[in-house]
Amino acid sequence: MTTGTLIGYIVVMAGVTYAIRVIPLVLCQRQITNVFVRSFLYYIPYAVLGAMTIPAIFYATSNMVSATVGLIAAVILSWQRRSLITVAVFACVAVLITEWIQALI
């Protein structure tokens, strides 16, 4: 593949992705008053994150067992309102320990 073709692909990828991100942010500058729309936008982040986390988290590590242990650790810590970093780090540690035990068995 020539460098020109490759750059063509990259320009299209980056251009489309940026357009999707920038258009709503620039065009919509005033407060939306419609209660349904406001409520809809309020729930969007939770819905997006929930959908992105499950079931994807089960495939994020080298096996489902360690991923499940990591998930449980993360849910317990976030239930106790620990910070983002704490939850992320201890989920990783839980996965590490689980896979280490699995290797021993």
Add this chain to the structure above:
Amino acid sequence: MEEEKNLCHNQFDAGFRHGIPIGLGYLSVSFTFGMMAVSEGMPAWSAILISFTNLTSAGQFAGLDIIAAQGPLLEMAMVQLVINLRYALMSLSWSQKLDASVTLPQRLLIAFADTDEIFAVSSGQDGTLGSKYMLGLMIAPIIGWTAGTTIGAIASSLLPDFIRSALGIAIYGMFLAIIVPPSRDKRPVRIVVLVAVTISCLLHYAPVLQNLSSGFAIIICAVAASAIGAWRYPVKGDNFAASGESGEVLS
């Protein structure tokens, strides 16, 4: 009370700090991207350039397949549009959350960093978002995403497998830390999350439905669950805070 509600988050260093865990999480994902791109026969510089200009995971991985197959540019555009359409929803949500002081050039810059994680962390702050906070928040993720790709493309055997496996869950740990506390406190949020998760599993495991692209699946989950939430549990009040203590939910 009113002043507290109109609080504007506008500290550069607070933004920067909040961006660090995102940047670390991005390292491992973009590392994989750099590795895959090179193994598909692409030069390292192109993988790095893609990461720096796109700053998105699902779209880039899908783009890689199209480049490898030398697919038409129109297909590339359509795939990016569908997979990344969720960003339009997030930008729209941001448009309600950004402080009135944020100028047009700043909006043009902030829009570039509309990723799931940056959006989620910023939405989790009470009050409105100022440009300094947002620009601070963007830095570590952009560096992490580009640096991870660079490392992956240049030295794919650098990290041992067990470390990469453990890092793979970091980003989901962060997601859970964002959605679990408000789900614990607010029943409507809990229901929206459960509906989204249920649909997500359905789209992932059900025959036929599982052929949907991951980006399109997220759009369906987000629109359906949020619409149900908005219909059953409308949110009142002037403050547009997507989480935290302020957004008052009628139930």
